[in-house]
Amino acid sequence: MKTLSGTLWGLVLAGLTAGAPAADLELEGNRLLVSGTLDGSAVKDFETHLAGGKVRTVVFENALGGSAEVAGDYARAIQAAGVNTEVKGQCQAACAYAFLAGKEHRFGRGFQVHALLIPMVGRPQPAELVTRWRGDEAQHTLAEFTTPAGGAAHGASDAAAAPAIAPEDGAKERWQPNQGVLFTSSPTLFGRVRNTFYCDGTQGRDLSRCELLPDADPYKLGVLTP
Template structure:
C-alpha cells in the first residue's frame, strides 16, 4: 500500500488531514441525548449519516439489509456502539466508509464482516478511547478498557503497535489515530496519522505513523 502523495511527507499531511482534524474531539461516553442518525435504505444497503444513537439499531434490522455505508458520521455514544456492533455481528453485515467515520462510527464500522472504503472518495477513519464531557471538561471514561478490548476483538487481534498504544492514550480533545484512505495516481493509497491534541485544527502537525497499514492492522479487509 503506497502512501498518499508520496513525493513529500509534508504534502501528505497538509493536503489530506487538515480537513479532518477539526472534528476529532467527538465525545463517546456513557449516556447522552444524541439525536439519532439519518438512515436511508436502498435495496440491500443502509446509508447512515450523522451522530450514531442506540435507537438507530431498529432500522438496521430490516431483513433486506446486507451492508451499511457510513457516510460522514462524526461519532456517537457507547450505547450506540454496543447496539450497532451487536446487530452488525449477529447479521454478519458488511460495512463501508464514505467520507469521515470517527469515534463511535469507527468502532461500529469495525464490526463488519467485510470492511471497505469508497474507492472514489478521500476517507478518514479515526479511533480513540471513550471520552466523557463532565461540566464542560473532558475526562477519561471507565469504558476505556472495554473500548480497547472491543478494538482487539473486532480487528482479529491485528491492531498492534504503533497504533494501539496511541489509541489507548487518546481520550482528550483532538486526540486520535486517523487512517486516511483514498484514490491516488496509481490506485488506492493510505496514510495513518496520530494527533495528540496539541495541533488544534491544523492537521499538518499530526505525526505520520509508519508501519500502520489499515489492512495489516485489521481496520479494512481485502476484497
C-alpha cells in the same frame, strides 16, 4: 511523506471539527446508508433493518461522533447480522468501532477522500498495533471507554457479551474529539495513497501536527479487509 497534502487535510479537518446532525438511515437495495452522529436515536430502526435479512452492507458516510455505549449497540447488531461494512468520507468515534464489527470492512471506491478516526486513550505501541483491531480485540479496546470510572476494563470476548453501562452506573465518556489513530485514503492519478497517524488531540485545527505511524498499513493491521 510526513504529512498529508493541504487539500486532503482541509477535507479531513472539515469532518473532524464540524458538528453533525443526528443519525440518518437510508436503505438502497441491500445497502444501508448511515450518516450523522450515532447518538442512539436510530438504534432501534438500525436493528430492525438488519434483522430483516435484506441488508448485506452497512455504509457509514460522514458519520461523526456518538457515544461508546451506542457504538456497542451498532456493533452487536452488525455482528449478529453478519453483514459487511464500508466507509465513505469520514467515520469517527462510535462509527469507527461499529465499522470494525463488519464481517468484511472496507473503504469505499471512487474519488472521495476517506478517513477513519479510531479513538484511543494513548499512543499505540508498534506491537500493539498488530492485533489491536483484529476481530474481538476491537471490542476489548471499546471496553476501555465503557468501563465505569475507576473500574477495570471489561474482559468480554465479543461485543455481544459486553453489557451496556448506563450513565447512572458511572460510565464516563473518555474518548476525546480528534484523539486517536487516523487512517486516511486519498485518490491520486496513480491510485490511492494510504497513511496512518496518531493524533493526541492537542493539535486543534492543525492536523498536520499528528504523528505519522510507520509500517501501519490498515490492511496489515486488520482495520481494512482485502
